[in-house]
Every structure is written in C-alpha cells, then in structure tokens.
Amino acid sequence: MLSRYFLAGLLVAAVGAAAAFPAASQTRPASGASSEDKPFAEHFLALQLSDSDARKERLVLSVASNILKFYGPDKVAIEVVTFGPGIDLLRTGNEHRQLVDSLVSQGVRFSVCGNTLDTIERDTGKRPDINPHAREVEAGVAQLLKLTENGYTLVRP
Known part of the structure; x- marks a missing residue:
C-alpha cells in the first residue's frame, strides 16, 4: 500500500516537473511548419x-538576405508568404527573380497564395505564371497563422 502512494507521488512530481520545464522541442516549430532542410x-x-x-519587394528580399548573413543559413528558417498583390514578387517575369532564386538556393522558402491565384484565373481566364521555386499554399493568411502558431516571428517590412 505504501509503495502505491510512493509511486503515485513520484508520478505527480514527474508531471509537475515536466510542466515546469518544457521540452526543448516545444520551443521549436511543430512538424510541417519548419523547413525540413533546416534541422539546426x-x-x-x-x-x-x-x-x-x-x-x-526589395525590402522583403533585403531583410531575408540580411537575416541569413546575420545568423547563417543553417541557423535560421525563413519563409516569405505572398498573397493578394504581393504575389507579383513571384511572377516569372519579376525583376527580382535572380535574387529570389538565390535566396531559395540558401534555403529560404517562398509561398504563394492559392486563393489569390484562383481569383486571378477566374477574373482573367489565365492562371499567372509563377516562379517554379515558389510553393503554392491554399491561403496565404492561413499560412502566416500556421507559422506564427508554430513559433515563427511574423514581420511585415
């Protein structure tokens, strides 16, 4: 009987300690929100x-570039989320295409809002040509919410 109380007490203490000292993984973004290629x-x-x-556009690209230089490409995960008129950055003919591609090669993700693309296609009859390095997400704002809920800091330069 005494051993049951002792074990119950240990269990309560362990649960209390776990709540007081969250695991390191709880401070990192949840699976699916962080770049898989950025494990560190x-x-x-x-x-x-x-x-x-x-x-x-230049400011967003400059911020991404400066943060990569400051922390190093392995120590920071960056995702640029575009929606509404902001998707112009990711059109294939955008003047900043080379810089976008360079940032992609350093591990920066670029997301484009699928809702915006659908709206443009519905209005014009043609889906915009988007940089093939950009990944389409269902909704840009929802992607931002998902990222911030999972530990990302949101900046709107």
Missing part, C-alpha cells in the same frame, strides 16, 4: 508581402 535552425522568421510595390 534556431530562429524562425515569416515575412509577409501583400503589396505590389517594387520597394517593398
């Missing part, structure tokens, strides 16, 4: 682009 990332950044403005 310590910092997680989501950059929002929702404007069709060459200055803002």
Whole structure:
C-alpha cells in the first residue's frame, strides 16, 4: 500500500516537473511548419508581402538576405508568404527573380497564395505564371497563422 502512494507521488512530481520545464522541442516549430532542410535552425522568421510595390519587394528580399548573413543559413528558417498583390514578387517575369532564386538556393522558402491565384484565373481566364521555386499554399493568411502558431516571428517590412 505504501509503495502505491510512493509511486503515485513520484508520478505527480514527474508531471509537475515536466510542466515546469518544457521540452526543448516545444520551443521549436511543430512538424510541417519548419523547413525540413533546416534541422539546426534556431530562429524562425515569416515575412509577409501583400503589396505590389517594387520597394517593398526589395525590402522583403533585403531583410531575408540580411537575416541569413546575420545568423547563417543553417541557423535560421525563413519563409516569405505572398498573397493578394504581393504575389507579383513571384511572377516569372519579376525583376527580382535572380535574387529570389538565390535566396531559395540558401534555403529560404517562398509561398504563394492559392486563393489569390484562383481569383486571378477566374477574373482573367489565365492562371499567372509563377516562379517554379515558389510553393503554392491554399491561403496565404492561413499560412502566416500556421507559422506564427508554430513559433515563427511574423514581420511585415
């Protein structure tokens, strides 16, 4: 009988300790939100682009580039999420295509809103040509929510 109380006490103590000291994995983004190719990332950044403005495009790309330089490409996971007019950055003919491709080669992810693409296709009869390195997500804002809920810091330069 005494051993049952002792074991129950140990169990309560273990649960209390686990709650007081969360596992390291709880501070990292949940599976599916972080870059699979960034297993050693310590910092997680989501950059929002929702404007069709060459200055803002350059600013978002500059922030991504500067953060990569600051932390090193293996220590930071960056995802640029575009929606609405912001998808212009990821059109195949965008003037910043080479910089986007360079950032992709350093592990930066670029997401394009599928809802925006669907709307453009419905309005014009043609789906926009998008950089093949961009990955289509169902909804850009939902992607930002998912990332922030999983430990990413959202920045809208």
